[in-house]
Amino acid sequence: MGELRRLGPQGDVKVVWDSENEEEVALAKKQFDEAMKKDFTAYRVKKDGSKSKKITKFDPDAEKIILVPVVAGG
Amino acid sequence: MATDDSYDYWYVDGSTTANTTWTMWSSTTYSADNIGTIWTTWSRDCDTEPLPEQSLEQRIRLENRQRAMDKRIGREQKRKDKINNKAKRLLMSLISKADYKQFCDLGYIDIEGKSGKLYRIQPGSQVKVFQSKTKLDVCIDSLCILTEDRNLPLADEVIWKKLMVEANEKQLLKIANHF
Numbered sequence: 001m002g003e004l005r006r007l008g009p010q011g012d013v014k015v016v017w018d019s020e021n022e023e024e025v026a027l028a029k030k031q032f033d034e035a036m037k038k039d040f041t042a043y044r045v046k047k048d049g050s051k052s053k054k055i056t057k058f059d060p061d062a063e064k065i066i067l068v069p070v071v072a073g074g
Numbered sequence: 075m076a077t078d079d080s081y082d083y084w085y086v087d088g089s090t091t092a093n094t095t096w097t098m099w100s101s102t103t104y105s106a107d108n109i110g111t112i113w114t115t116w117s118r119d120c121d122t123e124p125l126p127e128q129s130l131e132q133r134i135r136l137e138n139r140q141r142a143m144d145k146r147i148g149r150e151q152k153r154k155d156k157i158n159n160k161a162k163r164l165l166m167s168l169i170s171k172a173d174y175k176q177f178c179d180l181g182y183i184d185i186e187g188k189s190g191k192l193y194r195i196q197p198g199s200q201v202k203v204f205q206s207k208t209k210l211d212v213c214i215d216s217l218c219i220l221t222e223d224r225n226l227p228l229a230d231e232v233i234w235k236k237l238m239v240e241a242n243e244k245q246l247l248k249i250a251n252h253f
Contacts, residue, residue: 005164007234009225011157012164043237049168052241066168068234069226073251074200074218 002060003047004028006035006067017060025060032058032065040067161227168233177232185236187243193217195235197228200253201246217250 004015015031017024032042036056044062045052059065128136166174173183182196186207191214194202203215221234238246 007221007226007230009223009227011160011227012230041242043241045168045237047167049236052237054241066233066237068221068237070222071219071234071238071249072222073249074220 002028002062002064004031004065004067006031006040007069019060029058029060032067035067039070041071042067158227158229161229161233165229165233169236183232183236185239187239189243191243193235193239195232195239197231201235201239201250216253217246218253219246219250 002017002019004017006013006015013031015028017028019025036042042055042058043052043066044055044059045064045066047063049064055062055065165177169177169183177183182194182199184207185193185195187193190206192204192207192210194204196202201217201219202213203217204210205212205214219235219238221231226234235246
């Protein structure tokens with residue numbers, strides 16, 4: 001099961017998908033693409049948080065994807 | 075001009091002098107002299123005059139208001155606690171047990187970037203940069219970087235900074251302000 005977590009002020013929004021379920025994959029991809037349009041940055045990680053990698057396209061085989069909102073220098 | 079509601083909060087003793095003082099206070103324009111005079115009158119009169127008991131109706135009204143406020147504050151705090159706990163659980167799933175324990179005990183985690191530099195991530199603070207994980211005596215840089223919406227839970231702040239260090243270190247150094 002893949003997991004998408006979109007960080008936000010009300011807590012993260014979680015979407016899960018089974019890579020063999022087309023509908024779930026499509027829904028997760030839609031969430032991903034919407035976040036990308038809002039300039040979120042996506043990181044793919046293993047379930048334990050290791051091997052993090054920045055991605056720009058939805059990966060249906062990813063174990064976990066974290067979506068981070070826009071950042072700026074403070 | 076004070077409304078009845080704010081007046082009730084402020085003034086409950088019913089004395090004539092207090093009434094007069096309140097009217098002076100609420101209608102005065104700001105001036106250090108006026109404020110000083112009014113306060114002196116108020117505190118002098120309140121000291122010498124015994125405060126009459128509040129009516130039962132006043133007491134009930136104030137207690138109900140206080141209860142409603144306490145409920146609202148309680149609900150808001152519960153909501154915030156829920157959000158923070160969820161963020162902590164996500165953080166716990168993304169770092170080692172040792173790192174999570176360090177976060178709970180000391181308030182920060184240390185993450186190594188691909189460059190070999192060590193980044194100390196403490197929510198609500200600048201990211202401290204050290205030459206390496208074996209050279210922690212001198213901080214070589216301090217990075218100020220935040221999300222545009224600054225209201226993310228603190229544990230989420232640790233998460234995204236960790237991800238940037240590990241997978242987007244150059245961008246982190248480029249975007250952050252250095253101190």
